[in-house]
Amino acid sequence: MTRLSEITLEQLRTRRSAKWQTFPAEVLPAFIAEMDFLLAPAIAAAIETAVHNGDCGYAWPDAELGDALAGFARRRYAWQLDPAGVGLIPDVMAGVTELLRLALPEGGGVVINTPVYPPFFSHIRAARCTVVESRLVRDGGGYALDLDALEAVFASGVRAYLLCNPHNPTGLVLSRDELERIVELADRYSVLVFADEIHAPLVLPGAQHTAYLSLGELACSHAIALVSASKGWNIPGLKCAQAVAMSAPMRALLGRLDEDTWERAGTLGIVASIAAYRDSVEWLDDVVRLLDGHRMLLRSLIERDLTGVRYTPPAAGYLAWLDCRELALSDEPVDVFLERGRVALGPGLTFGASGAGHVRITFATTEPILRDIVARMAAALRTRD
Numbered sequence: 001m002t003r004l005s006e007i008t009l010e011q012l013r014t015r016r017s018a019k020w021q022t023f024p025a026e027v028l029p030a031f032i033a034e035m036d037f038l039l040a041p042a043i044a045a046a047i048e049t050a051v052h053n054g055d056c057g058y059a060w061p062d063a064e065l066g067d068a069l070a071g072f073a074r075r076r077y078a079w080q081l082d083p084a085g086v087g088l089i090p091d092v093m094a095g096v097t098e099l100l101r102l103a104l105p106e107g108g109g110v111v112i113n114t115p116v117y118p119p120f121f122s123h124i125r126a127a128r129c130t131v132v133e134s135r136l137v138r139d140g141g142g143y144a145l146d147l148d149a150l151e152a153v154f155a156s157g158v159r160a161y162l163l164c165n166p167h168n169p170t171g172l173v174l175s176r177d178e179l180e181r182i183v184e185l186a187d188r189y190s191v192l193v194f195a196d197e198i199h200a201p202l203v204l205p206g207a208q209h210t211a212y213l214s215l216g217e218l219a220c221s222h223a224i225a226l227v228s229a230s231k232g233w234n235i236p237g238l239k240c241a242q243a244v245a246m247s248a249p250m251r252a253l254l255g256r257l258d259e260d261t262w263e264r265a266g267t268l269g270i271v272a273s274i275a276a277y278r279d280s281v282e283w284l285d286d287v288v289r290l291l292d293g294h295r296m297l298l299r300s301l302i303e304r305d306l307t308g309v310r311y312t313p314p315a316a317g318y319l320a321w322l323d324c325r326e327l328a329l330s331d332e333p334v335d336v337f338l339e340r341g342r343v344a345l346g347p348g349l350t351f352g353a354s355g356a357g358h359v360r361i362t363f364a365t366t367e368p369i370l371r372d373i374v375a376r377m378a379a380a381l382r383t384r385d
């Protein structure tokens with residue numbers, strides 16, 4: 001095991017990132033998708049070398065990035081991707097926005113599966129498109145995709161589907177069968193698919209990631225995948241993501257992204273992403289092992305200390321979607337946890353109306369901090385009214 005958990009709270013509080021700056025020091029932040037670990041050693045070394053060389057100029061779409069991603073995708077997901085189809089974008093959401101702007105007419109409908117990552121709403125609107133919700137359905141304690149409902153919205157004339165797989169905040173990982181059905185539906189109703197697979201490196205034991213573009217020619221004919229090392233290796237501030245196109249029409253669409261888009265990527269992000277995909281897979285495996293343990297530790301802590309909170313461990317990633325409706329707090333329970341427990345969680349309603357009564361926790365942290373998050377939540381519930 002690498003030095004994942006060696007970081008201290010004092011060290012974390014010196015970070016300049018949004019996670020550690022948004023709230024005052026007495027609040028413990030668990031609201032944003034950032035991990036509380038040190039960098040993978042190969043990433044740190046690659047950045048140090050770049051800094052030593054003063055390599056901080058404007059970003060350039062380096063062919064090595066496509067090669068490194070292709071090698072990782074082949075080994076990790078058995079996805080054979082052609083590095084020539086890899087485009088540089090500053091981050092996944094910038095890629096989504098610019099591609100929607102290029103591909104859709106003003107007002108064009110874009111389907112999302114709610115509850116979902118809040119910027120999906122704002123970025124679809126920023127691209128002058130219309131949000132069309134197709135809710136996930138409850139399946140036991142967890143969630144599932146409702147393919148009939150998805151077909152109904154596809155048939156209503158929408159132009160695109162912003163697929164989130166693995167899904168944020170539910171941690172749902174779609175099966176190959178489900179994805180194959182989506183390919184058929186998208187083809188039948190001429191829907192463009194933008195497959196946000198940013199959480200794929202963090203698929204946990206028991207689940208398997210299927211890359212949308214690994215599903216054959218039909219999938220490649222109507223889809224662009226958006227991937228990044230930013231979640232798996234915790235480098236979102238370095239600004240580097242990739243858009244992948246594997247058919248002539250999709251490459252043509254990607255080719256229409258102008259220089260202004262990819263120039264907003266960071267050179268250190270490219271350096272770090274190459275080091276992540278190529279040289280930091282053991283570190284990633286250590287993270288996956290730690291998260292696998294934490295998702296179960298969280299379950300036992302919730303069962304012991306947070307009666308009335310419902311939680312199904314995610315199949316991927318480090319986000320826990322907690323159903324607090326039984327506590328009858330309010331539609332936005334984060335307020336009570338922040339005010340009375342001094343712990344900052346993700347507000348459920350920002351994930352869509354079906355997020356009412358829910359909160360999201362980030363559990364990619366050290367064990368003492370994870371225990372403190374739950375302890376603060378429990379204290380908030382004890383002291384309310």
Ligand SMILES: Cc1ncc(COP(=O)(O)O)c(C=O)c1O
Nearest residue numbers: 033091092093117168198236241
């Ligand atoms: C599903 C999903 N897409 C995109 C992003 C943001 O990615 P980026 O910083 O590359 O825009 C996140 C961040 O948490 C996410 O969860």
